[in-house]
Amino acid sequence: MAGAAIEFEGVSKWFGNHQVLTDIDLAIVPGEVVVVCGPSGSGKSTLIRCVNGLEPFQRGDLVVLGDSLASAGVRMPALRTRVGMVFQSFNLFPHMTVLENITLAPVRVRGLSATEAEKTARTLLERVRIPDKAGNYPANLSGGQQQRVAIARALAMQPKIMLFDEPTSALDPEMINEVLDVMTDLAKEGMTMMVVTHEMGFARRVAHRVVFMDAGRVVEEAKPEAFFAAPKSDRAKDFLSKILSH
Amino acid sequence: MSYQFKWSVLWSGQSGGWLLQGVATTLAISGLAWILAVGLGILAGAARTVPWRPLRLAGTFYVEFFRNVPLLVWMFFWYFGVPPLLPRGVQDWLFNHSAEFWAGMFALGVYHGARMSEVIRSGINSIPRTQFEASVAMGLTTFQAYRLIIVPIALRLIVPPATNESLNLLKNSSVALTISVAELTFQTRQVETYTAKAIEALTAGTLIYLVLCVSIAWIMARVERRFAIPGLIARGG
Ligand SMILES: Nc1ncnc2c1ncn2[C@@H]1O[C@H](COP(=O)(O)OP(=O)(O)OP(=O)(O)O)[C@@H](O)[C@H]1O
């Protein structure tokens, strides 16, 4: 598809002889927010980790912002500056303050001056609504605050795409919304987002499309209203009944 | 029992001077070897954890090779084995400039580097893999991720076992007396030979090693607290 930000073309991946992705075809246009859901072990994490090259794949091609990841010679560090990622376990660097976490890559990779980077970082901390935590160490923040710093840290590189792998799964329930709110803002600003999540409320409100995976395949993709009102496959029905019942 | 203690032999005559020189040499050879060992330990320890096989193999080869040959053999190797391979002029220069000191320093540093790298590797392995992934996901190269994130965190985690290994290095510096480095044990024996007062000389040597080791342990404990990662509780008082 011309103009896609991310395009999977028949991507297959194996861990040893265990196939975890099978013939994935999926195109995501700039500004689109796609929620990926499916049962545990269905390959959701593997799918989005392919987009920034954390997982290599063996067959097919994946074109990200015009770069084909299957072709030899694609420079991963350069690509990754344009694709931000937020992990389930936050992964802030524990020996650095919040400010140092956010300014590290802009200074070391983009070559910004410390002053410029700090200015951007402070703006981002306002955006994720924790302007007063710049000097704190990660250990002194709540989970929700840490995850918002992780989002700010990824945004500091001014990425064109943001990947989220279960960003709220490790959070206490009362902190989930503060993170989802930041993600909602981001979506409204037009960020291209791929979000693995079981937060179906978020999917309903924010996603443009829901992708349902099972056993390494994309089983269903639809607009959220359609997906939640009438999932086509039995596996999706089964999955939704389990996830919405609690 | 007819042994007559005579502690004054330790400060009369040349004994005191010899012991002081011994301490200075022990500190010099151990200090330089320690720097070498930590440097090699970081390089080899990190190499063994990177996602690139040739580098991992090189690291493994270094560690297994140097760790599994006795230190004494390395001392002989660097002192008797290596100089003949060097050009004549370099050999002459070396033997006029304490060749035994440099040979001993290299043997000690390279041997303990192999052991230190195991400590550093276990530190790196205790860091969740996702820290590395988060680093490269921001666009850092593998080298930058190690230099800025992985190694700095690992070093903070391994201070206690690294202290242990540092004390072993200090104590093992006494092996250098076999290639005539005039370090503390060498000088202790010299005092013993000249004064025929073995117990006094050896007691002095023992106490000096004890003081050195306790001081190092104390300094390292302070370093550990100074650089502790917030949220991880540093051990020790
Ligand atoms: N490093 C690995 N080595 C071997 N197998 C792996 C590895 N990572 C994942 N797998 C396997 O690949 C399959 C897909 O895993 P993946 O983590 O992508 O699933 P997921 O949909 O994200 O699951 P979850 O909801 O539990 O996070 C699973 O069968 C898993 O066991």
Ligand SMILES: [Mg+2]
């Ligand atoms: Mg997952």
